[in-house]
Amino acid sequence: MNQFQYVRATKPQAAIEAVAKDPNARFIAGGTNLVDLMKRGVMTPQKLVDINRLDLRKIERQNNALRIGALALNSTVADDRQVRERHPLLALALNAGASPQLRNMATVGGNMLQRTRCPYFYDTALPCNKRQPGSGCGALEGINRMHAIFGFSDKCIAVHPSDMSVALVALDATVQVSGPKGNRSIPFADFHRLPGDTPEKDTNLEPGELITAVDIPDGPFTKHVHYQKVRERASYAFALLSVAAALDIDNGTIKAARLAMGGVAHKPWRLTAAEQALIGKPATEAIFRQAATVAMQGAKAFKHNEYKLRLGPNIIVQALKTAAAA
Amino acid sequence: MNAPEKKIGAPMNRVDGRQKVTGAAKYAAEYDLPNMAYAVLVGSTIAKGRLSSIDTKAAERAPGVLAVITHLNAPKAPGAKPAGKDPSQPQTVGSALQVFLDDNIRFNDQPIAVVVADTLERARFAARLVKAQYAPEKHQTNLEANKANAFLPTQAKKNPKSGAADYQRGQVDAYKTGALKLEAEYVIPTEVHHPMELQAITAHWEAPDRLTLYDKTQGTMATRRDFARQWGLPEANVKVIATYVGGAFGNALHSWPHESAAIIAAKVVNRPVKLMLTREQMFTMVGYRPYTWQKIGMSATADGKITAITHESIGQTSTYEEFVEATLGQTKMMYESPNLTTRYRLAALDVGSPIWMRGPGEATGAFALESAMDEMAFLLNLDPLEFRLRNYTNQDPEKNRPWSSKFLKECYQAGAERVGWNKRQLKPGALRDGEWLIGYGMGVGTFGAHRGSSKASAQLLPNGTVLLQSAVTDIGPGTGTAMTQIAADTLGLAPGRIRFEWGNSDFAQAPTQGGSAIVNTVGPAVQEACLALKDKLRELAAGGNSAFASAKKEDVVLADTHLTLTGNPTARAPYTDLVKQAGGTAVTVESKPSGEGQKVSMYSFSVHFAEVRVHELTGEVRVSKLISCADAGTIINEKTAGNQMKGGAVGGIGMALMEHAIIDDRFGRYVTKDLADYHVPVHADSPAVEVFFVNKPDPYVNQLGTKGIGEIATIGVAPAIANAVFNATGKRVRELPITPDKLV
Known part of the structure; x- marks a missing residue:
C-alpha cells in the first residue's frame, strides 16, 4: 500500500472542500472496495477523507419519497421496516450482494461507487483503459465471461458489480449530491455512465461531489417484486446476471412494470422497452417470454459470455414469474 | 481398578480444539521473535524470458527498508542449483525452485526480488517501487494447444x-x-488448494550455521532435509517447527520459492524474517x-x-x-x-x-x-x-x-x-x-x-503424564487426537494423561503428512512406543520391587501416582522414583510394515x-x-x-x-x-x-x-x-x- 494522508471530516462542507481541491483525494466510508484496490495498487489516493462521522445515516420519509442517507449501511437498509414495506425489491437486492460482514460495513453511497470486478482492472501488470487510460482493454480479446452485452465500447467492456443499484434504477431513484457548486439531484439512470471513450469515469459525479442521499419515490411495487441473481455459487459471489423485477398487477393485468438487469453493462441496465411490452398485458409466462425477447434486443456477446444471451431471457422470465407469484 | 473406557473409535473432541478456537494455536506467521523483519516478494510480470534489468534504488531508499535482494546480490546457498539446469534430465518433484540464482523467468509471478523492512507495511510499499525490465520470449501456458x-x-x-x-x-x-x-x-x-492459512514462514538463523524455520509444511523432516541440503548444513543444524497448520490439502508437500527467499533474506539482514504470501501469490508459486x-x-x-x-x-x-x-x-x-x-x-x-x-x-x-x-x-x-x-x-x-x-x-x-x-x-x-x-x-x-516407517518416542513425567513425541504434522485431520486415543488405549490411561506433541523436526522421525498414510504409519509407532515404555517402566521398577521383575507386560498398570500390577496392589513403584533413575524413562521405537502386505x-x-x-x-x-x-x-x-x-x-x-x-x-x-x-x-x-x-x-x-x-x-x-x-x-x-x- 502507498503512503497516504488520512483526515476525518465532521461536516459535509469540509469533506467536499478537502476532496474538491485535491485531485488525489478520495472520500472513504466503509472502505470495502477502496481499501482492497489500494492494497493492490489499483487506486493510489494520496489523501483519504473519512466521511463516516457525517450525519448521513438516516432513513426517513419526505415529500412522497423514502430518503436513504448515503452512509446508511447496506445491512441497515435491508432490514429497515419502511424499506421492507415500501420497497421490498431494494431489500432483496441488498441481501443478494456480498456477505453479512461486508453489508455491515458497506454504505449505500459506497455501494453505488464500487468499481468493476474486471480482472484486467485489478491487475496492474495487464492493460486496462479504466485503470490506465490508453493502455488498451484486456478483456476485449481476453477472458470475458463476466463481461458486458449492452452499452460497451471498444475501450471497455466491464460491468458494474452492484446488486443494490439494479434495484434502485428500477425504482426510479434519485441521487442527491452536494458539491463545491452546491446541491443537485441526479436521476439514478443518469448517475452511472457508459464507457464510451472515457471508461476511467464510472459516474457523472463532478470532482468533490459527495453523495448525501438516495430518494426512492413512493410507488405501487410493494408486493410483486423479485430480485433474481444467478451466480456460480449459492451465496457470496458477483452476478453472472441479475434481474430486478417489479409488477403492479390488478386482476391479472399488469398495470405497471419495472425491469432492470445487472451484470450486463457498465451501469445498471434499465429495460424500459420490455417494461412497455408488459404494461396492459396479462401476467402470464408467454407475455414474460415476449418481454424478455424485447429486453435482449441489441445484446451482443464476446468470446466467453455468449451464454448471457441464453441465460438473460431465462432469468427475466424467472424473475417476472416469481414477482407475479409473490 | 476398572479399565478406562476404550478410546479407539470414540468420537473424542480434538485435543487442540480449544487452542484453535480461542486463537491460542500459533501458526507459522504468528511467531513473533525479537528483532523481527518482514519480507515481501516481487513477482515477474512475464511468463518466460530474461530479466534484462532490475532497478531497486527507489525501494532501497524507502523508509524502513533493510535490504532488497535480487539475483544480482543474493548470497548463493552452497547447495542451490538453478531449476532445470540440465534440460535432458528434468528434475522430478522434490527440489524447489531456488530463487535469485539467475535472470531466467520460468513462470509469471516468479519471485525476482524480495524486499525486507522493519514493518510489513513498509516492505509492501517498497516492493512496489522495484522496477524490472524484461527480454520476453514466447511462452506456452495452454495445455490444449500443447x-x-x-x-x-x-x-x-x-x-x-x-x-x-x-x-x-x-x-x-x-x-x-x-x-x-x-x-x-x-x-x-x-484448481488451487487455497487452504484458509496462507503460505508463511518465519526464518531465523540462530547462528551462522544453525537455522530454525517456523514454516507451513506438511513434513517437518522433508523441509529440514531440503533446506539443510540447500545450505550445505548437517540436518541436525536445521530445525523446522509446524505445530499448527491451517489446512494444506497438499500445497505444503513441497519446498517452495518463498521459503528459499525468506531464508536468504534472514541471512542477509541477520535478523529473523517473516514472509507470508498474499492470496494472489497462492495461485502462482505454491502448486x-x-x-x-x-x-x-x-x-x-x-x-x-x-x-x-x-x-x-x-x-x-x-x-x-x-x-x-x-x-x-x-x-x-x-x-x-x-x-x-x-x-x-x-x-x-x-x-x-x-x-x-x-x-x-x-x-x-x-x-x-x-x-x-x-x-x-x-x-x-x-x-x-x-x-x-x-x-x-x-x-x-x-x-x-x-x-x-x-x-x-x-x-x-x-x-x-x-x-x-x-x-x-x-x-x-x-x-x-x-x-x-x-x-x-x-x-x-x-x-x-x-504405510511407511515411522518412529515415536514416549516417556513418563513425574506427575504420571505420558509424553509422546513425533515429528509428524497435523494439517487438520486430527492426527494429535487420534494418536492420543491410540496411546490411551495402549496404556490404559485416560486421554487427559497423555500429552502428544507433534510438528517439530527434532522429535522422533515421522513421514510427511499426505497420501492418507499418517494413522496407518505413525499410529503403530505410537502404539509400540507405549508398549516399550510400559516394559521399560516395569524394568526400572524391578530394581526396587521384585514383583515387577517377573511380571508380564500386560499386567503393568499405570495408576495415578505409581506403577502397579494387576492383582497385586502391594506392588508399588512411585513415578517420582522411576523418573529419577539413571537414563530416564524415555524410549524411542521404530515401527515398520511387515512383509505380509506384499x-x-x-x-x-x-x-x-x-x-x-x-x-x-x-x-x-x-x-x-x-x-x-x-x-x-x-x-x-x-x-x-x-x-x-x-x-x-x-x-x-x-x-x-x-x-x-x-x-x-x-x-x-x-x-x-x-x-x-x-x-x-x-x-x-x-x-x-x-x-x-x-x-x-x-x-x-x-x-x-x-x-x-x-x-x-x-x-x-x-x-x-x-x-x-x-x-x-x-x-x-x-x-x-x-x-x-x-x-x-
Whole structure:
C-alpha cells in the first residue's frame, strides 16, 4: 500500500472542500472496495477523507419519497421496516450482494461507487483503459465471461458489480449530491455512465461531489417484486446476471412494470422497452417470454459470455414469474 | 481398578480444539521473535524470458527498508542449483525452485526480488517501487494447444514398472472393436488448494550455521532435509517447527520459492524474517491441481460386462520439474475388464510446478472413469449401481492378487439407501420439484492404503503424564487426537494423561503428512512406543520391587501416582522414583510394515451418492443430498474421521461446480486472483453431508486395522455430482466445473 494522508471530516462542507481541491483525494466510508484496490495498487489516493462521522445515516420519509442517507449501511437498509414495506425489491437486492460482514460495513453511497470486478482492472501488470487510460482493454480479446452485452465500447467492456443499484434504477431513484457548486439531484439512470471513450469515469459525479442521499419515490411495487441473481455459487459471489423485477398487477393485468438487469453493462441496465411490452398485458409466462425477447434486443456477446444471451431471457422470465407469484 | 473406557473409535473432541478456537494455536506467521523483519516478494510480470534489468534504488531508499535482494546480490546457498539446469534430465518433484540464482523467468509471478523492512507495511510499499525490465520470449501456458508436445515422464522411461508407465492387459485399445462402445474426452481445469492459512514462514538463523524455520509444511523432516541440503548444513543444524497448520490439502508437500527467499533474506539482514504470501501469490508459486485432459474408450457386452477400457491423460507440469500423479491408477484396478490400456503423459508449460491436491491424480482420473461408467450404463439402459456391481472385482485385476480387505458393496448398499437411490429414474429429466429438476448420481473412489516407517518416542513425567513425541504434522485431520486415543488405549490411561506433541523436526522421525498414510504409519509407532515404555517402566521398577521383575507386560498398570500390577496392589513403584533413575524413562521405537502386505493389494474404498437440483431456467445446481460411504478400515475417531469425510466431500462440490483457475494465455497470467474470482463452496452450497463408515479392520495394513481416509473423501465426489446433473437434465458436462452457463 502507498503512503497516504488520512483526515476525518465532521461536516459535509469540509469533506467536499478537502476532496474538491485535491485531485488525489478520495472520500472513504466503509472502505470495502477502496481499501482492497489500494492494497493492490489499483487506486493510489494520496489523501483519504473519512466521511463516516457525517450525519448521513438516516432513513426517513419526505415529500412522497423514502430518503436513504448515503452512509446508511447496506445491512441497515435491508432490514429497515419502511424499506421492507415500501420497497421490498431494494431489500432483496441488498441481501443478494456480498456477505453479512461486508453489508455491515458497506454504505449505500459506497455501494453505488464500487468499481468493476474486471480482472484486467485489478491487475496492474495487464492493460486496462479504466485503470490506465490508453493502455488498451484486456478483456476485449481476453477472458470475458463476466463481461458486458449492452452499452460497451471498444475501450471497455466491464460491468458494474452492484446488486443494490439494479434495484434502485428500477425504482426510479434519485441521487442527491452536494458539491463545491452546491446541491443537485441526479436521476439514478443518469448517475452511472457508459464507457464510451472515457471508461476511467464510472459516474457523472463532478470532482468533490459527495453523495448525501438516495430518494426512492413512493410507488405501487410493494408486493410483486423479485430480485433474481444467478451466480456460480449459492451465496457470496458477483452476478453472472441479475434481474430486478417489479409488477403492479390488478386482476391479472399488469398495470405497471419495472425491469432492470445487472451484470450486463457498465451501469445498471434499465429495460424500459420490455417494461412497455408488459404494461396492459396479462401476467402470464408467454407475455414474460415476449418481454424478455424485447429486453435482449441489441445484446451482443464476446468470446466467453455468449451464454448471457441464453441465460438473460431465462432469468427475466424467472424473475417476472416469481414477482407475479409473490 | 476398572479399565478406562476404550478410546479407539470414540468420537473424542480434538485435543487442540480449544487452542484453535480461542486463537491460542500459533501458526507459522504468528511467531513473533525479537528483532523481527518482514519480507515481501516481487513477482515477474512475464511468463518466460530474461530479466534484462532490475532497478531497486527507489525501494532501497524507502523508509524502513533493510535490504532488497535480487539475483544480482543474493548470497548463493552452497547447495542451490538453478531449476532445470540440465534440460535432458528434468528434475522430478522434490527440489524447489531456488530463487535469485539467475535472470531466467520460468513462470509469471516468479519471485525476482524480495524486499525486507522493519514493518510489513513498509516492505509492501517498497516492493512496489522495484522496477524490472524484461527480454520476453514466447511462452506456452495452454495445455490444449500443447497436447501434441506431450511426453512420457522420465520416471516411466527409466522404469517401465513405474505407475506412470503405459499399462496393458489383454489387447491394446480393444474397445475400438467392441460392439457397444463409448469414447469421450474429459477436462479438469487447474484448481488451487487455497487452504484458509496462507503460505508463511518465519526464518531465523540462530547462528551462522544453525537455522530454525517456523514454516507451513506438511513434513517437518522433508523441509529440514531440503533446506539443510540447500545450505550445505548437517540436518541436525536445521530445525523446522509446524505445530499448527491451517489446512494444506497438499500445497505444503513441497519446498517452495518463498521459503528459499525468506531464508536468504534472514541471512542477509541477520535478523529473523517473516514472509507470508498474499492470496494472489497462492495461485502462482505454491502448486495446484494440474489442468488435465483425459480420454476414455470403453466397450461392454449387452448384458453389462465391460470388455475393454482405454484411459489416456495429459497433465500439465512446469518446464523445470516433472510432476507425476496417479491419474490412471483407479482405472487399472476398479473394474473387471479383460482388456485395459492406459497412457499417461505430461505437457510442460511456462507455469509454476503443480503439486498433489487432495485426492490428487486419483480424483482427476475418477472424474473421467466414473463419468464414463455412468455414460456406459446409460447406453446399456442399466442402473449405474447395477452396472458397477456387474463389474465388481473380488480380487485386484491389475496385480492378480487378493485385496487385503474390500467392503465396497457394503458402502454401495448403505449409500443407496440413504440417498434414496430407488427414486432414481433411468430416463434423465424425469423428476422435478417445480422449476427444479432432480437427479441422482454416484461416483466411486479408491486410494492405496499406504504405510511407511515411522518412529515415536514416549516417556513418563513425574506427575504420571505420558509424553509422546513425533515429528509428524497435523494439517487438520486430527492426527494429535487420534494418536492420543491410540496411546490411551495402549496404556490404559485416560486421554487427559497423555500429552502428544507433534510438528517439530527434532522429535522422533515421522513421514510427511499426505497420501492418507499418517494413522496407518505413525499410529503403530505410537502404539509400540507405549508398549516399550510400559516394559521399560516395569524394568526400572524391578530394581526396587521384585514383583515387577517377573511380571508380564500386560499386567503393568499405570495408576495415578505409581506403577502397579494387576492383582497385586502391594506392588508399588512411585513415578517420582522411576523418573529419577539413571537414563530416564524415555524410549524411542521404530515401527515398520511387515512383509505380509506384499501378498495382497491394500486400498481404501469410497462411494459418494449425490442428489442434485438443477434450475431449468437459470442452470443453477444445488447439491441437496450428499452421502459419503467409506471402507477405510478401523475408524480411530468417528468424529474427526467424519469431519475429514465431510471436508473432502465439500472439496468435491467445489471441484464439480465452481473451482477453476483461469490464465489469460496472451499474457500467461492468471486472471483469477482472489477468492472472489476463484470460488470455493460456501455453507449454502453444501447440504449436511452424511457419512457412513463400514468400520471393519483391515488385517494387513497394520495392527490397528486402519486404511486411510483423506483422499477417498474427495475421490469420486465430482463425478457423482456430474452424473446426478446428467440424470436431472440429460446434459453431460465433461469439462469441469459445471457452472450455470454450461447448462442453459
